Amino acid sequence: MTDVWVNGASMMPTGRHYNVNIDEMAARVLDEALRDAGNPQLDALFVASATSEQAEKQQLLGAYIASRLGLDKIATYRVENADGSGGAAIMAAAMAVRSGLYNCVAVVGADKPNDVLSNQQQDIYSTATDTVYERYFGVTPAAQAAIMAKLYLNKYEYKYEDLALWPVLMHKNGANNPYAYMRKQAKIEDVLESELVSDPLRLYDVGPMADGAAALVLCRNRGFAKIVGMWTSTSSRPFNMREDYDVLYSAREAAERAYAMAGITPRDVAVAEVHDSYSIFGVLAAEALGLAPRGQLLASLKAGADIKVNLSGGLKSRGNIMGATGVYQAVEVLWQLLGKAPFKRADGNIGVLHSMGGVDRTSTIVVFAI
Amino acid sequence: MTDVWVNGASMMPTGRHYNVNIDEMAARVLDEALRDAGNPQLDALFVASATSEQAEKQQLLGAYIASRLGLDKIATYRVENADGSGGAAIMAAAMAVRSGLYNCVAVVGADKPNDVLSNQQQDIYSTATDTVYERYFGVTPAAQAAIMAKLYLNKYEYKYEDLALWPVLMHKNGANNPYAYMRKQAKIEDVLESELVSDPLRLYDVGPMADGAAALVLCRNRGFAKIVGMWTSTSSRPFNMREDYDVLYSAREAAERAYAMAGITPRDVAVAEVHDSYSIFGVLAAEALGLAPRGQLLASLKAGADIKVNLSGGLKSRGNIMGATGVYQAVEVLWQLLGKAPFKRADGNIGVLHSMGGVDRTSTIVVFAI
Numbered sequence: 001m002t003d004v005w006v007n008g009a010s011m012m013p014t015g016r017h018y019n020v021n022i023d024e025m026a027a028r029v030l031d032e033a034l035r036d037a038g039n040p041q042l043d044a045l046f047v048a049s050a051t052s053e054q055a056e057k058q059q060l061l062g063a064y065i066a067s068r069l070g071l072d073k074i075a076t077y078r079v080e081n082a083d084g085s086g087g088a089a090i091m092a093a094a095m096a097v098r099s100g101l102y103n104c105v106a107v108v109g110a111d112k113p114n115d116v117l118s119n120q121q122q123d124i125y126s127t128a129t130d131t132v133y134e135r136y137f138g139v140t141p142a143a144q145a146a147i148m149a150k151l152y153l154n155k156y157e158y159k160y161e162d163l164a165l166w167p168v169l170m171h172k173n174g175a176n177n178p179y180a181y182m183r184k185q186a187k188i189e190d191v192l193e194s195e196l197v198s199d200p201l202r203l204y205d206v207g208p209m210a211d212g213a214a215a216l217v218l219c220r221n222r223g224f225a226k227i228v229g230m231w232t233s234t235s236s237r238p239f240n241m242r243e244d245y246d247v248l249y250s251a252r253e254a255a256e257r258a259y260a261m262a263g264i265t266p267r268d269v270a271v272a273e274v275h276d277s278y279s280i281f282g283v284l285a286a287e288a289l290g291l292a293p294r295g296q297l298l299a300s301l302k303a304g305a306d307i308k309v310n311l312s313g314g315l316k317s318r319g320n321i322m323g324a325t326g327v328y329q330a331v332e333v334l335w336q337l338l339g340k341a342p343f344k345r346a347d348g349n350i351g352v353l354h355s356m357g358g359v360d361r362t363s364t365i366v367v368f369a370i
Numbered sequence: 371m372t373d374v375w376v377n378g379a380s381m382m383p384t385g386r387h388y389n390v391n392i393d394e395m396a397a398r399v400l401d402e403a404l405r406d407a408g409n410p411q412l413d414a415l416f417v418a419s420a421t422s423e424q425a426e427k428q429q430l431l432g433a434y435i436a437s438r439l440g441l442d443k444i445a446t447y448r449v450e451n452a453d454g455s456g457g458a459a460i461m462a463a464a465m466a467v468r469s470g471l472y473n474c475v476a477v478v479g480a481d482k483p484n485d486v487l488s489n490q491q492q493d494i495y496s497t498a499t500d501t502v503y504e505r506y507f508g509v510t511p512a513a514q515a516a517i518m519a520k521l522y523l524n525k526y527e528y529k530y531e532d533l534a535l536w537p538v539l540m541h542k543n544g545a546n547n548p549y550a551y552m553r554k555q556a557k558i559e560d561v562l563e564s565e566l567v568s569d570p571l572r573l574y575d576v577g578p579m580a581d582g583a584a585a586l587v588l589c590r591n592r593g594f595a596k597i598v599g600m601w602t603s604t605s606s607r608p609f610n611m612r613e614d615y616d617v618l619y620s621a622r623e624a625a626e627r628a629y630a631m632a633g634i635t636p637r638d639v640a641v642a643e644v645h646d647s648y649s650i651f652g653v654l655a656a657e658a659l660g661l662a663p664r665g666q667l668l669a670s671l672k673a674g675a676d677i678k679v680n681l682s683g684g685l686k687s688r689g690n691i692m693g694a695t696g697v698y699q700a701v702e703v704l705w706q707l708l709g710k711a712p713f714k715r716a717d718g719n720i721g722v723l724h725s726m727g728g729v730d731r732t733s734t735i736v737v738f739a740i
Contacts, residue, residue, distance in 0.1 A: 021502055053423040053450070054424065054427075057497045057505070058497055058501040059452040060451055060454075060727050062451070062604065063605075063727065063731040063732050064500050066606045067607075067608060072605065072606040073605070074604055075602035075604060075732075077451060077461075078450045079448070080450050081429075081447060082429035084430075091445070091447075092447055095466045095469035099464075099465035123427075127423065127427045127428055127429045128430050135427070232414070232445035232447070233444075233445060234415075234442075234446040236439075236443075358433060361433040362433050
């Protein structure tokens, strides 16, 4: 495929940013990413946000971000794929560059779930499920994740203690990431003793919702990294009609297509950031990306294997920045490939992100190379 | 530019569709558009909706539309630019085809503003304004439209009775359009005697919000029409810092760029559909598209000129289908070019749509040719 180059990247620490509006957070990281890119002429802005409408009561977010920076006459678009908005926006932006219409575009992910109370956050989060066939009947993302966790653990003969290795690893990874929301180590006892959310999943299996913004500048001209493969796939299967509950169809399909486009195999992947809004999704996503055989990721963790997944701390520790998460993942993967602080340089030149919307409803895979 | 072909188009009558869900409306028109296109393999679906989140409490709408039709593994994206979502989604979809990643994509616009009460509709509509600098202070779209109308009428020495010619024309055009919401003629007295909304604008100056869905299928392979020019432009000027109040900057810029891309001048435009959510915007949009000199459109109407703008009836008569409006406009322009019922064949082969988000914050212009 025609490469799309990354010329700039920026992110702000995740947290509870009560003192700054969503458009100002977005403008700040966009400004930084543009400076990182050498201040190119920007043709378009793609905004990824899952909370701007329901939490901020703001449509047309791109127009107001552009206003803050005086970016007149550029095109602006918001791309919403629920918590998978970030990956979808990167995909749409990269296609726009490939189309030849634009030389340089930016992707900004921005969300402030903490602008609303946690019951309202859950309300918003659940609007990523099928309103008619799931949400009205109380089938929450947590319940769906719990069902998938139970069936996975049972099928591959694991105990819950094995799944608990995921949040322990995430907290280990995130503890040293100054951009992370939950910067602390966690022992397996912390996980096992935490509140039960939806059997078997406990509080430590859930990525906490954090505020944040991250930005990328994508251009036709040479930058410090390039997008060599990308794909979005949506699973049409309703949850109750799935053939298997231990696989993320959308992630597997998108990964196969993106790898084929990039001409790589999973063995070429030096680092990956996956959407572990619940720890079981982290496990299933890593397997869908081919980073472990199906059913074997927890066995690898138990054997102490050094998996290069979610070195940021993932959604568990870095935080779930809703629709902005995919843009955070992009910056993390890029900085890992480059060895830019706070990340160590990856042992390879290929990094991958997995951005998921809903419970395996849509996934975008983006393959970066330096 | 590389042409993007239109292979299928469909729309349903606008109205109050209490008996069908938004995803089912969307699936219905998508199915019809796919049949119109000869049922090609669909690679991606771009959804335009401005009410799905706030009125329907549904994110990820594309995934659930795909589910209803069993369209497995396709990519889905929702594009939100408030009431300009339709044009923005067509633009994003056409760029995706041009990028070479997809052969055939669909754009579906779907909105159901009547699923909420009219005060809630106005709440949602006002989220297209700048939350921090406008909405919090009660600066509504109606107020902004009224200011622009007053200044326009004053500057060009018109009376309100002159502006009232716009809704009269729209009702005349829409009366014979079976897809329109308000299918009745209106006399100038009806307009002048209608309720004052925001001085000088009256009830007949406001496009009523209607439910509806429309769809397009865009492909690389030859279809019945093609997109020969398109552009999106966003004005960064806050309302209180505009240089002029009698021009739609975003529409003018987008039209100039789209015409240049298509190699046409305004004289080549046989038909146009513009975003007249308030009648003053219809006047300003027609002028921004170069269909009349600045300040002269109402003079043309007074002189009885046959302007080929909003033969559908526009937002006033066909209805304001919020984010879906731009997709309706596309189908209307195409059917006018083709002479497909209920529309008469246009006297020319070039048609244009103008899709606007917010009050002149962002506009998309698409130029179709048969």
